[in-house]
C-alpha cells in the first residue's frame with residue numbers, strides 16, 4: 001500500500017485524477033497539494049468509502065513538503081492549460097517555472113518517489129524535472145564511484161533515472177478509442193493496444209498502427225491511415241477547440257493519468273510484465289536506450305517508448321518493433337521538434353532566462 005501525491009490537485013485534471021486515485025486499492029494515503037482549494041477537495045474525497053486517507057495542503061506552513069514527505073508516487077498536473085490558437089510550447093513560459101519549483105520540492109522531500117509529469121509541454125517539462133533532480137544529486141539512485149590517483153581525485157557520477165515518467169497515456173488511450181471507432185465497435189476500445197512513441201505534441205506523437213493488437217480493416221487506404229494518424233497527433237486540439245476557451249482535456253486525461261499511475265503502482269507492488277509507453281530518459285536502460293538511438297538515428301536523451309515497469313520504476317525499454325516506411329517517416333518528422341523541446345527544458349534549468 002502506497003502514498004500517492006497529486007500536485008495541482010484542485011484543477012480540471014487534478015480533481016478527477018484524485019477521485020480515481022482515491023478509488024485505487026493500492027493507495028493507502030492520498031495527499032493533495034495546490035495553491036488553492038485543496039482543503040475542500042480533500043474533505044469532499046475523504047467521505048468516499050475506500051481505504052485511502054486523504055489530506056489537503058496549501059503553500060503556507062510548508063504545505064508542499066508535508067504533502068510530499070513519504071510519497072511513493074507523485075503525479076503533477078499543475079499549470080495552465082491551452083486555449084484555442086495556442087501550442088503546448090506556448091505554455092512553457094508559465095509552466096516551466098511551476099514545474100521547476102515543484103520538482104525542487106520533490107528533490108528535497110521525496111527523492112525516491114516515482115514522478116509522473118502531466119503538465120505541458122511534456123517534451124520540455126520532463127527534462128526540467130530531470131535537471132532539477134540532477135542538480136540536487138537525486139536523479140534516482142545515484143551511484144558515485146571515486147577513483148583516487150596520487151595527484152588527482154576523479155569523481156564519476158552515474159545517474160539511473162528510472163523513476164521519472166512523462167505521461168503520454170492519453171495518446172495511447174486516444175489511439176485505442178479511435179481504432180475501435182474505425183472497427184465500428186467501441187466495446188473493443190479498452191482491449192485495443194497500440195504503441196504510441198516519440199513525444200507529446202503534434203507531429204512528435206507517433207502512433208504505430210502497424211502494431212495494433214486489432215488490425216485496421218482491409219481496404220483502409222494510405223490516406224485513411226494518414227487521417228487517423230493526424231487525429232491522434234492533434235487529438236488535444238480537438239478538445240481545446242470544442243471547449244472553446246475553457247481549457248483542454250481534463251476528464252480523459254484524468255482517466256489516462258490514473259491508468260498509468262495504477263500501472264506504476266502495480267509494478268512497484270511486484271506485478272511483472274506491465275508495459276506502457278512513457279516519455280523517459282533513455283539512460284534509464286542503457287542497452288535499450290542505445291539501441292533506440294540507433295533506430296531513430298539521433299542522440300536524444302528523452303523519447304517515449306514502450307516501457308516495462310518494475311519495482312524500481314523502469315525495468316526495461318522495449319524496442320520500437322518493425323516499423324513501416326510510413327512510421328519511419330513519422331519518426332524522422334518528429335525529431336527536430338523533440339530535440340528543440342528537450343533542449344529548451346534543459347537550458348531553462350542550466351540558465352533560467354525567459
Ligand SMILES: NC(=O)C1=CN([C@@H]2O[C@H](COP(=O)(O)OP(=O)(O)OC[C@H]3O[C@@H](n4cnc5c(N)ncnc54)[C@H](O)[C@@H]3O)[C@@H](O)[C@H]2O)C=CC1
Nearest residue numbers: 008010011012013034035078079080081118119120170253
Ligand atoms: N500530458 C497530457 O497528456 C496532458 C497534459 N495536460 C496539461 O495539464 C496541465 C493542467 O491542466 P488542467 O488541469 O486542465 O488545468 P487547470 O488550470 O484546470 O488546473 C491546474 C491546477 O494547477 C494549479 N497550480 C498552478 N500553479 C501551481 C503551483 N505552483 N503549485 C501547485 N499547483 C499549481 C492551479 O491552481 C490549478 O488548480 C496543463 O499544463 C495541461 O496542458 C492536459 C491534458 C493532457
Ligand SMILES: O=C([O-])CC(=O)C(=O)O
Nearest residue numbers: 082170235236237248249
Ligand atoms: O492539448 C492539450 O493542450 C492538452 C493535451 O496535452 C492533450 O489533450 O493531449
